[in-house]
Amino acid sequence: MSEDIYSGLQQLGKQTEVPLAPEQAVLERVPNPEAGTRYCVRFTAPEFTSLCPMTGQPDFAHLVIDYVPGDWLVESKSLKLFLFSFRNHGAFHEACTVMIGKRIVDLLDPEWLRIGGYWYPRGGIPIDVFYQTGETPQGVWIPDQNVPTYRGRG
Template sequence: MAEINVDHSKYQNIRFDIQDESAIMTDILETIPYEYPGKDIEVEIPTSEFTSVCPWSGLPDFAEITISFVPGRHLIEMKSLKYYLTSYRNVGIYQEHATRRILEELVAVSKPKWMKVEALWNARGGLGTRVVAEWTGE
């Protein structure tokens, strides 16, 4: 079989524009009152459209994210959540860090009794990642 030489040097300096974490619109998050405090419900918010980028290569990372929580006195306002999650689109952030940051910022704004963020990151190079971050009210 003939040897094939391929010059990969053209890929060495390719880098896509990457925003830093200051682009994440934390201040856009809002809540609305939960009208039944003391009567627990579990809220589950799934999305299959989450995107950030690898801070190393700038290539996109796609995830299915499910946010589950038991509200205290506040619910997360959905439009603000959509804008918040979309603001990650070009941010260079590791998958594990994005998952944890989402949890911490949502807990800070909504003050739930319990919250979990689960992210199923699409496979790259044959490896997918499942990251679960949970807050138990402590």
């Protein structure tokens, strides 16, 4: 791969501030070096944080993002900064999880994407949120997300 395919990136290899809100985050993509080959990419964010829109208290989740790319891959530093931007963002679990999935889909137009948001309890009830763009592709190894349902200490 030549350096010029990365020349348009705004964040990779540069000192970048964490965006103050997801709407301000710049999510970037790079050409898929294996375009035409069907495979699964997984990102795991076990310490995702956002804010409850009602109380302002922090909410915590373990996110697992799987996608089968087409011509593009999400640039991982920009994804990290995008996810960090939720730390001061007040939204319900459902809104955060689905927004992340849709934003990646809008950027990449992947063959398929799913996101599992495994949220820690709020008000004593864990809320898990799942978003997927279509049927699971056949002929591609898509591992289970293997995040157990929240059980507390017991």
